[in-house]
Amino acid sequence: MRKAIAILLAFAVKCVSQQPRVALSPVPFWPKDGVVTVEYDDQNIFYSPSTDELIIRYQQQGATVVQRIALGNQADPDYSVSVSRMGTNKYSYTYRVLNKPSAKAPLSDILVGLGEHDSTLAVQSSGAVSVKEDHALTHFGVPAELAPVLVDAKPPQPALAGPAPDTVDLVIQSQLRPGFVFAAAESVVDELANAHALSEVPEPLRSQAREKINSPWLHKQSITLGPRFGDLATPQAVAIDYLTNLTRLVRAGVLPKDSQFVSYITGMLQGLVQSEGSITIPAGLEEVLSKAVTPFEKEIAAALLMAFASN
Amino acid sequence: MRLHAAYSVFLSLIASTLPLSASAGTAAFTDPAGGQHFIWVDTNQHIQQLYWNGQAYGEQDLTAAAGAVSVMVGTGIGAFVDPSSSAQHFVFIGSDQHLHQIFFWNQAWGGTDFTNETGAPVPATGSGTATFIDPAGGQHFVWVDTNQHIQQLYWNGQAYGEQDLTAAAGAVSVMVGTGISAFVDPSSSAQHFVFIGSDQHVHQIVWNQTWSGTDFTAATAAPVPAGGALSIGGQQSGSQLPIFAPQSTTTLYAACNDQDGPIPYCNLTLQAGYYDNTNGHTHTNMQAPLSEISPGSGRSDGSGNLVVTLTTTRVGHQETIYECDTDHNICSVNDYLVGFSGLVLVNGSAQAILVGATPYHGNDNYYNHWMTTNALVGLSDTISAFLGAHPGQGQVALNDMALPYGGVFDLNRNWTSPHVSHDFGTAADVRGNTAQAAIPVSLQEQYRQTCLQNGAIDARIEYATPGDTDGYVQDPRRHIHCRWAY
Numbered sequence: 001m002r003k004a005i006a007i008l009l010a011f012a013v014k015c016v017s018q019q020p021r022v023a024l025s026p027v028p029f030w031p032k033d034g035v036v037t038v039e040y041d042d043q044n045i046f047y048s049p050s051t052d053e054l055i056i057r058y059q060q061q062g063a064t065v066v067q068r069i070a071l072g073n074q075a076d077p078d079y080s081v082s083v084s085r086m087g088t089n090k091y092s093y094t095y096r097v098l099n100k101p102s103a104k105a106p107l108s109d110i111l112v113g114l115g116e117h118d119s120t121l122a123v124q125s126s127g128a129v130s131v132k133e134d135h136a137l138t139h140f141g142v143p144a145e146l147a148p149v150l151v152d153a154k155p156p157q158p159a160l161a162g163p164a165p166d167t168v169d170l171v172i173q174s175q176l177r178p179g180f181v182f183a184a185a186e187s188v189v190d191e192l193a194n195a196h197a198l199s200e201v202p203e204p205l206r207s208q209a210r211e212k213i214n215s216p217w218l219h220k221q222s223i224t225l226g227p228r229f230g231d232l233a234t235p236q237a238v239a240i241d242y243l244t245n246l247t248r249l250v251r252a253g254v255l256p257k258d259s260q261f262v263s264y265i266t267g268m269l270q271g272l273v274q275s276e277g278s279i280t281i282p283a284g285l286e287e288v289l290s291k292a293v294t295p296f297e298k299e300i301a302a303a304l305l306m307a308f309a310s311n
Numbered sequence: 312m313r314l315h316a317a318y319s320v321f322l323s324l325i326a327s328t329l330p331l332s333a334s335a336g337t338a339a340f341t342d343p344a345g346g347q348h349f350i351w352v353d354t355n356q357h358i359q360q361l362y363w364n365g366q367a368y369g370e371q372d373l374t375a376a377a378g379a380v381s382v383m384v385g386t387g388i389g390a391f392v393d394p395s396s397s398a399q400h401f402v403f404i405g406s407d408q409h410l411h412q413i414f415f416w417n418q419a420w421g422g423t424d425f426t427n428e429t430g431a432p433v434p435a436t437g438s439g440t441a442t443f444i445d446p447a448g449g450q451h452f453v454w455v456d457t458n459q460h461i462q463q464l465y466w467n468g469q470a471y472g473e474q475d476l477t478a479a480a481g482a483v484s485v486m487v488g489t490g491i492s493a494f495v496d497p498s499s500s501a502q503h504f505v506f507i508g509s510d511q512h513v514h515q516i517v518w519n520q521t522w523s524g525t526d527f528t529a530a531t532a533a534p535v536p537a538g539g540a541l542s543i544g545g546q547q548s549g550s551q552l553p554i555f556a557p558q559s560t561t562t563l564y565a566a567c568n569d570q571d572g573p574i575p576y577c578n579l580t581l582q583a584g585y586y587d588n589t590n591g592h593t594h595t596n597m598q599a600p601l602s603e604i605s606p607g608s609g610r611s612d613g614s615g616n617l618v619v620t621l622t623t624t625r626v627g628h629q630e631t632i633y634e635c636d637t638d639h640n641i642c643s644v645n646d647y648l649v650g651f652s653g654l655v656l657v658n659g660s661a662q663a664i665l666v667g668a669t670p671y672h673g674n675d676n677y678y679n680h681w682m683t684t685n686a687l688v689g690l691s692d693t694i695s696a697f698l699g700a701h702p703g704q705g706q707v708a709l710n711d712m713a714l715p716y717g718g719v720f721d722l723n724r725n726w727t728s729p730h731v732s733h734d735f736g737t738a739a740d741v742r743g744n745t746a747q748a749a750i751p752v753s754l755q756e757q758y759r760q761t762c763l764q765n766g767a768i769d770a771r772i773e774y775a776t777p778g779d780t781d782g783y784v785q786d787p788r789r790h791i792h793c794r795w796a797y
Contacts, residue, residue, distance in 0.1 A: 031614040032572035276670035
């Protein structure tokens with residue numbers, strides 16, 4: 001069995017689960033009736049949003065062959081995070097991920113990307129947990145500043161003949177200050193079936209399909225709060241990162257455009273960025289908690305306070 | 312530890328059933344009966360062993376046999392056989408970040424959680440391990456702790472001892488992510504512990520009735536270990552977002568979907584936008600040029616697709632396509648990057664300091680020092696060769712390379728580039744003025760030639776003042792520019 005990626009939205013679950021859904025794809029969408037019209041006759045790779053499959057269609061010995069590769073965005077996670085300080089330069093990030101009854105497949109892994117490497121990292125989960133330093137580079141096509149290190153937590157082992165566990169609890173203790181990081185859930189798909197289907201596909205189509213399987217837009221992706229900034233991150237870099245991700249959340253509708261909290265912290269952070277390094281603590285930082293209204297805004301406010309506390 | 316060539320032959324033969332972990336270490340030993348043991352970590356992070364008795368191979372999952380925890384990703388393994396008992400020992404960092412051993416003794420498998428049992432310092436997440444037996448029969452288990460100190464446990468058959476070897480020898484700490492090795496010299500009984508220091512030098516700590524250390528790199532002028540004059544900063548540009556090259560055209564498919572799939576003949580609108588302050592562009596004095604999504608509106612066809620084209624500009628930064636199903640009044644944002652994936656952050660070193668940060672580009676040298684790996688190798692080799700030939704220079708100052716995803720490097724914060732060859736991560740400037748670590752005018756031509764000798768396809772001494780070509784005007788913008796092909 002292979003774990004496929006179903007990216008979860010930490011606080012944007014409503015957006016992900018909305019139907020109908022408007023989407024953008026690097027390959028054509030597979031038609032509802034499965035009949036490929038003439039204008040797509042030269043296309044070999046499609047995406048089926050209803051079944052979450054990459055569909056590879058090609059001619060072989062005069063016949064049309066259709067292979068289906070399950071991507072596995074079948075978990076429907078409900079996800080929460082809280083961040084707290086643990087003494088000097090140490091933070092605890094507590095995640096609870098519940099796979100909702102509407103999920104089409106059980107959770108197999110929860111992934112949280114760290115913003116940087118952290119030699120003091122400690123992780124604990126209700127099931128097995130591991131730290132994957134290179135995983136992000138190869139598996140998601142996600143190098144980089146959002147996830148150079150992934151913490152991978154699995155659900156607890158199911159009882160014999162019992163149902164698959166639907167909750168993963170994960171605690172990450174890190175010296176990295178809080179910011180927005182990449183988070184994901186993987187659900188279970190049949191790896192053998194996928195491997196078999198792919199092995200049947202002739203080259204170069206097989207390689208093209210592999211590339212599309214990793215296409216980020218074919219996986220629901222988002223951001224959450226998590227371990228983000230090391231000692232070397234400047235106040236300006238922290239502010240820029242928060243500004244970018246707050247903009248993303250507003251554009252995605254997760255945070256309302258008319259939120260007074262968002263207006264307040266956006267102005268505050270822009271002031272720091274535009275100071276060109278002359279200030280290191282945003283003016284008005286002490287007020288952010290009082291400006292937050294919703295639980296999510298309060299989490300962001302608390303994270304922001306901690307992110308600037310060391311500067 | 313690298314996979315030995317001889318082992319790799321037969322390991323590759325069984326790769327289909329026993330895949331190697333991407334970050335697996337290997338170990339090997341010969342048992343008292345002459346059996347050869349080859350050990351590695353599989354993709355389930357289990358320790359696997361092949362043994363060869365001269366006639367056939369046998370294979371075992373040692374983690375399963377001993378009921379042990381799995382191996383932490385990115386860590387090494389060590390193994391040895393104790394000649395006094397013929398017990399086989401396999402040492403590793405567990406997924407619980409504890410130091411463990413699996414042992415085979417008296418025909419039975421067992422395990423030890425050293426960290427629990429001894430309270431020894433917790434290993435670093437990327438720690439290597441090393442093991443040996445001293446002439447008195449003491450077993451030594453070596454790892455790197457979370458302070459990047461080398462720690463040692465030894466077992467004399469009755470009790471454990473634990474030591475911080477870095478502190479004992481007053482040595483530098485271990486470079487993050489590097490391995491360690493250890494051995495005992497039978498002629499002197501001296502114990503040697505070899506590692507890459509945080510100063511990027513090869514070091515050893517030695518126990519020969521007292522603790523001492525050697526900086527091999529300084530003592531022998533041996534080549535600097537991996538990375539040369541520069542090292543990759545542990546980050547690579549890119550993200551979980553799709554990335555499209557600057558000035559490229561890409562076909563995309565937009566759709567309104569319900570639970571059964573794409574809805575035919577659905578009305579859609581699409582609009583491109585960008586995010587401020589991304590890719591190091593911290594100037595907002597004027598609007599950036601905007602990539603185009605075309606058409607900006609339309610109806611999906613009978614299959615449910617609206618075919619659109621995204622045409623990017625030369626600017627590398629984070630953008631989005633705001634897409635709306637106007638029949639159902641539902642919208643989504645589709646973020647992506649414009650830029651080049653695969654650029655790596657260049658770390659400075661004692662030989663090459665990073666300079667050139669400006670408020671318009673993050674006010675931090677993090678943002679202006681990204682390169683392709685090929686160009687980085689060329690630059691690193693250039694600096695090593697140049698400083699080797701001119702030891703009095705001591706160090707050079709590295710100015711602009713590229714922004715994290717490349718694209719326009721607009722020194723004048725106007726979204727156009729006087730710096731066009733820095734758009735791709737293939738070029739690097741070094742200081743040629745009078746500031747810290749600048750290469751003096753008298754050596755600039757030698758540096759330029761060294762670039763060309765190390766693969767650069769273009770190398771020139773550049774001036775800010777037109778006509779300033781005499782080589783002796785102390786122009787503050789003077790630098791030497793080298794560019795590689797890719």
